[in-house]
Amino acid sequence: MRFTKTKAVIAAVGxxxxxxxxxxxxxxxxxxxxxxxxFEAGSTMAELSESGEIVIGVKYDQPGIGFLEPGADAxxxxxxxxxxxxxxxxxxxxxxxxxxxxxSDNREPYLQNGTVDIVIASYSITDERRQVVGQAGPxxxxxxxLLVREEDxxxxxxxxxxxxxxxxxxxxxxxxxxMVDEYGADPVPFxxxxxxxxxxxxxxxxxxTTDGAILLGYAAENPDELxxxxxxxxxxxxxxxxxxxxxxxxxxxxxxxQTAMDDGTWAEAFEATxxxxxxxxxxxxxxxxxx
Amino acid sequence: MDTLIQEFPQIRNGFYTTVWLLLFSxxxxxxxGTVLASFRVSPVASLRALGxxxxxxxxxxxLVLVLALAISVIPTLGFNNLGFSIGIRDFTTFFTVAMLGxxxxxxxxxxxxxxxxxxxxxxxxxxxxxxxxxxxxxxLRLVVLPQAFRAVIPPLTSIYIxxxxxxxxxxxxxxxxxxxxxxKLSNQxxxxxxxxxxxxxxGYVVIVMVISAIGTLLERKLAVAA
Numbered sequence: 001m002r003f004t005k006t007k008a009v010i011a012a013v014g015x016x017x018x019x020x021x022x023x024x025x026x027x028x029x030x031x032x033x034x035x036x037x038x039f040e041a042g043s044t045m046a047e048l049s050e051s052g053e054i055v056i057g058v059k060y061d062q063p064g065i066g067f068l069e070p071g072a073d074a075x076x077x078x079x080x081x082x083x084x085x086x087x088x089x090x091x092x093x094x095x096x097x098x099x100x101x102x103x104s105d106n107r108e109p110y111l112q113n114g115t116v117d118i119v120i121a122s123y124s125i126t127d128e129r130r131q132v133v134g135q136a137g138p139x140x141x142x143x144x145x146l147l148v149r150e151e152d153x154x155x156x157x158x159x160x161x162x163x164x165x166x167x168x169x170x171x172x173x174x175x176x177x178x179m180v181d182e183y184g185a186d187p188v189p190f191x192x193x194x195x196x197x198x199x200x201x202x203x204x205x206x207x208x209t210t211d212g213a214i215l216l217g218y219a220a221e222n223p224d225e226l227x228x229x230x231x232x233x234x235x236x237x238x239x240x241x242x243x244x245x246x247x248x249x250x251x252x253x254x255x256x257x258q259t260a261m262d263d264g265t266w267a268e269a270f271e272a273t274x275x276x277x278x279x280x281x282x283x284x285x286x287x288x289x290x291x
Numbered sequence: 292m293d294t295l296i297q298e299f300p301q302i303r304n305g306f307y308t309t310v311w312l313l314l315f316s317x318x319x320x321x322x323x324g325t326v327l328a329s330f331r332v333s334p335v336a337s338l339r340a341l342g343x344x345x346x347x348x349x350x351x352x353x354l355v356l357v358l359a360l361a362i363s364v365i366p367t368l369g370f371n372n373l374g375f376s377i378g379i380r381d382f383t384t385f386f387t388v389a390m391l392g393x394x395x396x397x398x399x400x401x402x403x404x405x406x407x408x409x410x411x412x413x414x415x416x417x418x419x420x421x422x423x424x425x426x427x428x429x430x431l432r433l434v435v436l437p438q439a440f441r442a443v444i445p446p447l448t449s450i451y452i453x454x455x456x457x458x459x460x461x462x463x464x465x466x467x468x469x470x471x472x473x474x475k476l477s478n479q480x481x482x483x484x485x486x487x488x489x490x491x492x493x494g495y496v497v498i499v500m501v502i503s504a505i506g507t508l509l510e511r512k513l514a515v516a517a
Contacts, residue, residue: 171462171463174478187467188383189466189467190464195363199465204366
């Protein structure tokens with residue numbers, strides 16, 4: 001009991017500090033850990049609940065979504081909050097969650113060989129991926145957008161405006177390819193989004209492009225210098241990855257997230273993470289059925 | 292296979308960038324490398340130290356690190372408009388920075404190859420040049436270096452071949468060259484992976500073959516009866 005109280009105090013102090021600092025730290029939402037939840041014997045949920053531990057694959061380099069601050073013990077972000085909600089439903093405390101960094105290329109192998117139990121890592125649902133892994137959700141719908149410097153926000157508002165301008169994204173990504181093939185932008189490929197943001201801040205590129213959710217996180221880190229502009233011009237539906245064929249797991253994930261969406265926890269999580277950039281909390285998306 | 296034919300213009304543009312990078316960096320690194328080599332064999336101690344320091348720094352640093360440093364530091368110093376154009380071709384700031392990074396890195400190797408060539412010219416040649424009244428610069432320029440270049444053609448050829456392949460590293464530093472096109476296409480056309488990899492590899496093979504052909508030609512042309 002005392003432990004929880006201390007923790008709450010620390011969280012409260014941390015939260016007020018972060019508010020005072022105007023962004024920076026992502027706050028944590030209050031998630032109620034289920035008390036001895038019941039699951040069908042033999043199911044993945046029963047196993048996880050029994051062991052009190054879960055391994056969740058997340059991104060470490062996307063502010064607002066899944067980001068490990070230098071020196072911090074655990075990552076923060078919207079994906080992290082979703083992970084905490086799902087773990088809490090299994091009766092797993094925050095201490096029982098092992099965060100494992102995944103990059104875009106190793107998400108499927110990690111799920112297939114059991115390195116992680118679930119993946120929540122800005123993992124867009126696609127038919128091609130659903131052939132090798134299970135994907136529940138979407139718990140968030142975003143789309144490709146543009147991140148520009150504050151002084152350019154009137155000049156660059158639609159993807160058409162980037163014709164002939166230098167646009168940065170990750171080498172080989174579909175977002176960069178779309179800018180070149182459809183809008184005639186000059187591609188500037190880098191290996192990570194943060195390098196792109198550095199080049200945007202120092203004025204060498206004109207825009208950075210990828211999923212809006214990822215860009216919002218960077219905008220939240222530099223609220224005075226960067227701005228996400230325009231409407232999304234593609235649709236990415238973030239889902240929770242699990243082992244292919246585990247329908248019960250899919251149902252658990254969908255139901256738990258639906259509850260979080262209905263009771264406001266989802267919105268709270270959004271405000272504490274992606275919402276810090278000043279964007280309005282959207283309506284929760286409608287999730288796919290598991291059948 | 293269809294991908295290669297269909298996307299040929301992209302692949303060709305990627306290789307244009309690769310070849311431009313190779314040409315510029317090859318030229319600049321040869322100039323810097325030769326100057327450095329003359330420093331390393333000069334009678335002035337401080338110049339020798341400068342040359343040795345340069346070689347030790349750049350030869351011992353991974354290329355990725357040199358490029359990462361150049362690309363993140365140079366723009367923050369205010370140089371974010373280093374692009375230039377020749378005719379109808381425009382080169383971006385990233386191209387310039389990558390080209391300089393590759394040149395500085397390769398110059399260390401060029402320097403060592405040339406120094407080894409200078410050392411292979413018998414001391415008698417330099418002594419003879421001095422005895423007819425030439426200074427250090429003159430004897431190096433007119434007597435030693437011409438003979439040294441002949442000896443260094445094979446190692447220099449290897450260095451330029453390594454440079455040609457090293458240009459692929461800049462795909463993650465803002466320059467859309469051949470390796471970038473490969474990663475882009477392999478992401479876009481997952482079913483045609485082999486064709487894409489082999490096609491791009493062939494492009495590099497062609498470039499390398501041209502370099503070695505030039506090397507062999509020069510070697511034959513400059514050969515003298517022993």
